[in-house]
Amino acid sequence: MFREVFEKYNWEEVKRGIYALQDHHVRAALEKDRQGMEDFMALISPAAVPYLERMAAMSRDLTRKRFGRTIQLFAPLYLSNECQNICTYCGFSFDNRIKRRTLTDQEILTEAQALKAMGYEHILLVTGEAAERVGVDYIQNALRLLRPLFSHLAMEVQPLEEEEYSRLIPEGLNTVLVYQETYDPVAYKDFHPKGKKANFNYRLNTPDRLGRAGAFKIGLGALLGLSDWRTDSFFNALHLDYLEKTYWQTKYSVSFPRLRPAEKVVLQEACMSEKELLQLICAYRIFNGEVELSISTRESEKFRDNILQLGITSMSAGSATNPGGYAVEPQSLEQFEVCDQRSAKQVSEMIRSKGYEVMWKDWDRAYQPESTKTEIINAI
Amino acid sequence: MEPLIIAGKVFSSRLFTGTGKFSSSSVMEEALLASGSELVTVALKRVDMRNEQDDILTHLSHKQFSLLPNTSGVRNAKEAVFAAKLAREALETNWLKLEIHPDPKYLLPDPIETLKAAEELVKLGFIVLPYVHADPVLCKRLEEVGTAAVMPLGSPIGSNKGLKTLDFLEIIIEQSKVPVVVDAGIGAPSHAAAAMELGADAVLVNTAIAVAEDPIQMGIAFKMAVEAGRMAFEAKLGKISEHAEASSPLTAFLED
Numbered sequence: 001m002f003r004e005v006f007e008k009y010n011w012e013e014v015k016r017g018i019y020a021l022q023d024h025h026v027r028a029a030l031e032k033d034r035q036g037m038e039d040f041m042a043l044i045s046p047a048a049v050p051y052l053e054r055m056a057a058m059s060r061d062l063t064r065k066r067f068g069r070t071i072q073l074f075a076p077l078y079l080s081n082e083c084q085n086i087c088t089y090c091g092f093s094f095d096n097r098i099k100r101r102t103l104t105d106q107e108i109l110t111e112a113q114a115l116k117a118m119g120y121e122h123i124l125l126v127t128g129e130a131a132e133r134v135g136v137d138y139i140q141n142a143l144r145l146l147r148p149l150f151s152h153l154a155m156e157v158q159p160l161e162e163e164e165y166s167r168l169i170p171e172g173l174n175t176v177l178v179y180q181e182t183y184d185p186v187a188y189k190d191f192h193p194k195g196k197k198a199n200f201n202y203r204l205n206t207p208d209r210l211g212r213a214g215a216f217k218i219g220l221g222a223l224l225g226l227s228d229w230r231t232d233s234f235f236n237a238l239h240l241d242y243l244e245k246t247y248w249q250t251k252y253s254v255s256f257p258r259l260r261p262a263e264k265v266v267l268q269e270a271c272m273s274e275k276e277l278l279q280l281i282c283a284y285r286i287f288n289g290e291v292e293l294s295i296s297t298r299e300s301e302k303f304r305d306n307i308l309q310l311g312i313t314s315m316s317a318g319s320a321t322n323p324g325g326y327a328v329e330p331q332s333l334e335q336f337e338v339c340d341q342r343s344a345k346q347v348s349e350m351i352r353s354k355g356y357e358v359m360w361k362d363w364d365r366a367y368q369p370e371s372t373k374t375e376i377i378n379a380i
Numbered sequence: 381m382e383p384l385i386i387a388g389k390v391f392s393s394r395l396f397t398g399t400g401k402f403s404s405s406s407v408m409e410e411a412l413l414a415s416g417s418e419l420v421t422v423a424l425k426r427v428d429m430r431n432e433q434d435d436i437l438t439h440l441s442h443k444q445f446s447l448l449p450n451t452s453g454v455r456n457a458k459e460a461v462f463a464a465k466l467a468r469e470a471l472e473t474n475w476l477k478l479e480i481h482p483d484p485k486y487l488l489p490d491p492i493e494t495l496k497a498a499e500e501l502v503k504l505g506f507i508v509l510p511y512v513h514a515d516p517v518l519c520k521r522l523e524e525v526g527t528a529a530v531m532p533l534g535s536p537i538g539s540n541k542g543l544k545t546l547d548f549l550e551i552i553i554e555q556s557k558v559p560v561v562v563d564a565g566i567g568a569p570s571h572a573a574a575a576m577e578l579g580a581d582a583v584l585v586n587t588a589i590a591v592a593e594d595p596i597q598m599g600i601a602f603k604m605a606v607e608a609g610r611m612a613f614e615a616k617l618g619k620i621s622e623h624a625e626a627s628s629p630l631t632a633f634l635e636d
Contacts, residue, residue, distance in 0.1 A: 064591050065538060065540070065587065065591060066538055067401065068400060068401020068402060068403070068587070068590050068591055069401065069402065069403035069590075069591075070400075070401060070402075070403075121428075151425075151428075244485060248482075248483055248485070249455055249482040249483065249484070250484070251484040290484070290485045290486075352404065355403045355404075356403060357402060357403055357404050357405070359426075361425070361426060361427075361428055362425055362426060363425050363453065364424055364425045364429070364453075364463070364466075366424065366429075366462060366463045366466040366467075367424075367425060367453050367454055367459060367463055368459075
């Protein structure tokens, strides 16, 4: 389990190490054919800032070689905003007095039709953590409703048990996103004082449970801005590296949810700029030529229009981050504020105008035959 | 030049192509038309088999092209067979590029699952072209279960590194009774020409054309390289020698 790897490191020591890196470390990292963890550290360090243009060119070329000139588009489908956790940065936090809603079967289908009409084939199901109302049974039911409509189903819900994942994957679940939020145990405790989510280690081992259950793809990420983003990104990359070697049949993606400076929970010193986000994305690509890198509508139009050529392989567009937000009840409260509010059509036109193809479909239900349970070949 | 025959079908072009990574379907269409390619592989996961207006398929509906559906994305024989049956039904062809690469990072083919799936698919009436490592024994085993060709890799897919497996490709070409198509890793027309000079029956190229600044020109460049390489093979290249062979110092005394 990743916890054993994680425990060999100390947050403060890693942080000091990154900030102590110098120009020659960065140059050495850039010259190599294959970059390891120490090179990734150099590339995300402040010492790499003067090399951003070169890093961007490398990242662009590596991404084109592997993924071509294509961008995969997906949309989130929020099923519920009920949540028993207190996450001080999240709109759905238990202590926020907002109207709670969990979509009914009919409402799920109404939202799904709206997404189909926009052209989506890949969707991401999102819920809060409310095990009684929105537990595994609810999710299973949602997958059964949606499977006939879409080519690719992903979800971002509370961490589950291995057996629960094993139950959902044969229902057409392909990808599971589970962000550690922060790998800084101290900050984690501050931001998650209550609810099941307060258990840092349970969350940390979630990708292991997913790997064992045979998930097709696992999405990782740190919520950038909760603690030092460089140190968080080091641990996220370490996590990725461990998972790739352990569950070698699984695909991986990394997302970059960034708390923007306007959001009041962000500590000023932890705040990440667009320039730093670009540095991080390029560093990931140079470190790992094959991992999928994803950017959401949290980021601005200008940033998204430019980043799509520099390392990103998938993005959401036209997103509503509230249950019922597409068709059922578009006015309800959002989980986070969407910055790029353009429609799917506008974003896809923008992508094409940059000389890239919009990839609506990159999976097929045929690849997950309903009759066969996923076999885990690599017993760990 | 000799035409290439696979499972009774005659090809005048020995350049097979792929459809991924292009900046748009129309660029893909133009580049593949220009390349002269007659066999075009398309990933099942990319096409909407339920949609007759599917963007990729629409751009491939030319007489020049025969479709070669591929199973890229499956992780084992069971999934491959399932996907193959669906492809046959939806795309109305029993040709199949069998790709089973459970490792999503380097996309290296699983020899055990590939052999298992090939055997079953041949029995089900498919014309199977399996993507495999440049493993001569595996290629013979695949030939024995009835695949229509073998498609050993030159280097990891999308790597553009050329014929890193050269020594093994030579053995495969020497031993094979079915056509050998060098697939994956061909990054430049010179690599394609080298494979053809070696005696490969065809090559399959995707990334090098799709990712080029000008995919259409690159398609033409590959067409020419494949033709040149094949022509050179048929014309029989001279032997490469480390030293000159002008005189016969050891046996010249016989003539004295």
